[in-house]
Amino acid sequence: MLRTGQLDQTAFFKQKLQDARTCSKRYISIVEKAINIHPLSVYHFYKKLNVSERFYWSNQENTTILTGIGSLVPYHHSTEGQYSAIEKEWEHFCDEVYREKVDKWGTGPILMGGFSFFEKYRNIGHWEKFGTAHFYVPKLMLTISMGETYITTNYEITDSTTEADLEKRYEEYHSYLEEYGMTQPEFEENILQSKEEYQPLEWTRSVGQAIDKMKENQLDKVVLNRTMQATFTNDINSTKVIYSLEATRNVNYIFSYQLDDHVFISATPERLIQKKDNRVYSMCLAGSAGKGLTVEENEKNGKWLINDLKNRHEHDFVVKYIKNTLKSFCEELNIPMYPRIMATKSLLHLFTPVEGVLHQHVSLIDLVKALHPTPALGGFPKKEACQLIAELEPLERGWYGAPFGWIDANGNGDFAVGIRSALIKQNEAKLFAGCGVVESSNPEEEYKETGIKFLPMLNALGGSKNETK
Known part of the structure; x- marks a missing residue:
């Protein structure tokens, strides 16, 4: 048995259904401890349950992995006001779900999804399915938390639902996990046909335009994104x-979110905000340098990065912004005075951790809305930087650089930002990479930096191994 407990299914579901109806609930959520299930096996064979939605999430420390398949309740918005709309809908769902309290991080009913970078679109294009916000509660979810494995199954009930109906659905999930939960996926070689950077010369000129505006004191920093299109012989x-990505994860979050034939996937080193009861954790990540080929070169590059005025200037914008934003929500806030070095697979970053104790009644969505976009993703001042992004970038950002994560029924959860990312549809992938531009920036150097940032995702797609053009 995959599940470690013994369950008298008929009596169990009869009691759950009775309890839920007594409390006038519309949903039931059940959490069980499990063994011998691999999250990527659950993710890979999702079509066996006749569903078209799935997600995968692993945190920086690789201590929390979530895999969800099937959408019990979707929430989709294409207009402004998406933060408050999602929060109200989630609160309403939590009022309507019958659940037993389980004190395990990332279990029970959770809402997984993301917001767009901008609160409204300039155009829709390839982000149409995602809207300004898209979240859903999965039907089946696997959680690995601190080495322990849990299964959450979520059910909608109506006046006509019987315990036999719930038992049948439970058996479908159980059979799926028994058959596929430890089955190793098989992959075929996928050949890269072509890759093309979108308007590279125009992008370099846009960096120069941004620098000119800074010299005119119109703003202090802006983050500009560029795009690469990669096409393969077969569907990705x-x-x-x-x-x-997991094989070379370093300190990255890795997440994937699929809606029908579109998949947004990211290996991002940057947390936006995590909430655990009254404690919050964020980070300041801005300022980059290439990694060396040896330990000595890495030490040299790291020392240079710590002392480089341009990168320290860029990093300080983020530290000041996050400090000023969070201090209104926190009764205590701890931010070290000096940054340290974070090493990813391809780059070194300036990194400052942030930890705080919240005032009462502060929600995770409140914090996400207040923080996004930080100067690490948008620029500073926020309003002027976002206006310049809209003016200079020809393509819609969608979920690039935007908040993506999850929230549970207790209001706890974790959000990262979708950098080092790609939007996949069939055999095509649009890759996204950005850089922070300040007055002392050099357009050619920023172009090289974004080129390095493309590499981890391009490598994961297979582009560096079988490049033909």
Whole structure:
């Protein structure tokens, strides 16, 4: 048995259904401890349950992994006001779900999804399915938390639902996990046909335009994104991409979110905000340098990065912004005075951790809305930087650089930002990479930096191994 407990199913579901109806609930959520299930196996074989939605999430420390398949309740918005709308809908769902309290991080009913970078679109294009916000509660979810495995199953009930109906659905999930929960996926070689950077010369000129505006004191920093299109011979398998990213994960979050034939996938080193009861954790990540080929070169590059005025200036914008934003929500806030070095696979970053104790009645969505976009993703001042992004960037950002994460029924959860990312549809992938531009920036150097940032995702897709053009 995959599940470690013994369950008299008929009596169990009869009691759950009775308890839920007594409390006038519309949903039931059940959490059980489990063994011998691999999250990527659950993710890969999702079509066996006749569903078209799935997600995968692993945190920086790789201590929390979530895999959800099937949408019990979707929440989709394409207008402004998406933060308050999602929060109200989630609160309403939590009022309507019958659940037993389980004190395990990332279990029970959770809401997984993300917001767009901008609160409204300039155009829709390839982000149409995602809207300004898209979240859902999965039907089946696997959680690995601090080495322990849990299964959450979520059910909608009506006046006509019987315990036999719930038992049947439970057996479908159980059979799926028994058959596929430890089955190793098989992958075929996928050949890169072409890759093309979108308007590279125009992008470099836009960096120069941004620098000119800074010299005119119109703003202090802006983050500009550029795009690469990669086309393969066959449809891209996101499970294979995740395997590749996990193999070289370093300190990254890795997440994937699929809606029908679109998959947004990211290996981001940057947390936006995590909430655990009254404690919050964020980070300041801005300022980059290439990694060296040896330990000595890395030490040299790290020392240079710590002392480089341009990168320290860029980093300080983020530290000041996050400090000023969070201090209104926190009764205590701890931010070290000096940054340290974070090493990812391809880059070194200036990094400052942030930890705080919240005032009462502060929600995770409140914090996400207040923080996004930080100067690390938008610029500073926020309003002027976002206006310049809209003016200079020809393509819609969608979920690039935007908040993505999850929230549970207790209001706890974790949000990262979707950098080092790609939007996949069939055999095509749009890759996104950005850089922070300040007055002392050099357009050619920023172009090189974004080129380095493309590499981890391009490598995971297979582009560096079988490049033909």
